Amino acid sequence: MLYNVGMKNIVILISGRGSNMQAVVNAAHVQKWPARIAAVISNRADADGLVFAQQHGIPTVVVASSDYATRVAFDAALQSAIEPFSPDLVVLAGFMRILTPQFVQHYDGRLLNIHPSLLPRFKGLHTHRQALQANVTEHGATVHLVTAELDHGPILGQATVPVLPDDTEDTLAQRVLEQEHILYPGVIRQILEGKR
Numbered sequence: 001m002l003y004n005v006g007m008k009n010i011v012i013l014i015s016g017r018g019s020n021m022q023a024v025v026n027a028a029h030v031q032k033w034p035a036r037i038a039a040v041i042s043n044r045a046d047a048d049g050l051v052f053a054q055q056h057g058i059p060t061v062v063v064a065s066s067d068y069a070t071r072v073a074f075d076a077a078l079q080s081a082i083e084p085f086s087p088d089l090v091v092l093a094g095f096m097r098i099l100t101p102q103f104v105q106h107y108d109g110r111l112l113n114i115h116p117s118l119l120p121r122f123k124g125l126h127t128h129r130q131a132l133q134a135n136v137t138e139h140g141a142t143v144h145l146v147t148a149e150l151d152h153g154p155i156l157g158q159a160t161v162p163v164l165p166d167d168t169e170d171t172l173a174q175r176v177l178e179q180e181h182i183l184y185p186g187v188i189r190q191i192l193e194g195k196r
């Protein structure tokens with residue numbers, strides 16, 4: 001295809017399975033977004049999501065966090081890997097490394113995350129366990145802009161699910177994940193359409 005100047009570039013960062021990345025790739029294709037998934041970048045060489053990206057002709061890059069002694073050095077390498085793709089948006093999709101203020105500042109306003117809880121509740125890791133322990137009746141996921149302070153950035157969208165009496169971490173995580181796959185592409189599409 002000819003290079004299309006109207007196309008925005010999206011770079012997706014993953015650490016594992018990459019099902020949210022797949023949902024974004026599929027929505028971009030099916031809904032004919034004015035955007036290309038320019039690259040999928042993982043901090044782990046064994047991330048399963050890399051296979052899907054390769055099968056879909058998307059450039060992949062591994063920047064192994066284990067190769068870097070400090071967060072600052074890793075984030076500088078990550079930024080160097082991202083920059084050639086001239087991203088309009090950098091999308092965290094199950095990306096498991098806390099990012100330095102320097103990195104976050106560079107992508108200020110262009111860096112998104114999906115977090116598996118109804119922020120501001122249950123920040124950090126093991127959010128489904130946190131929700132079950134707190135005995136909440138509703139749980140869900142949040143898309144937010146990434147700021148230096150973890151899971152504190154401006155909220156762009158949320159999806160809610162019920163917590164059922166027999167839920168385990170796994171059943172709850174699965175119910176939330178199904179909603180993530182609808183929520184994340186929806187919010188990204190709104191941003192591309194200038195509605196946010």
Ligand code: NHR
Nearest residue numbers: 095096097098099114115124146147148149150151152
């Ligand atoms: N970075 C900043 N600066 N701000 C945010 O809001 C970020 C971020 C990086 C990632 C995703 C986040 C989530 O949605 C995210 C938001 C990783 C950890 C974590 O503790 C916490 C939250 C999130 C991602 N990571 C460990 C670390 O020491 C490593 C854990 C592991 O490798 O398994 O980096 O939940």
Ligand code: GAR
Nearest residue numbers: 016017018019020093094114115116
């Ligand atoms: C998703 O539930 C995502 O919200 C969460 O991990 C899962 C990744 O799944 N993200 C975090 O916990 C970030 N710390 P995926 O790799 O299949 O998209």
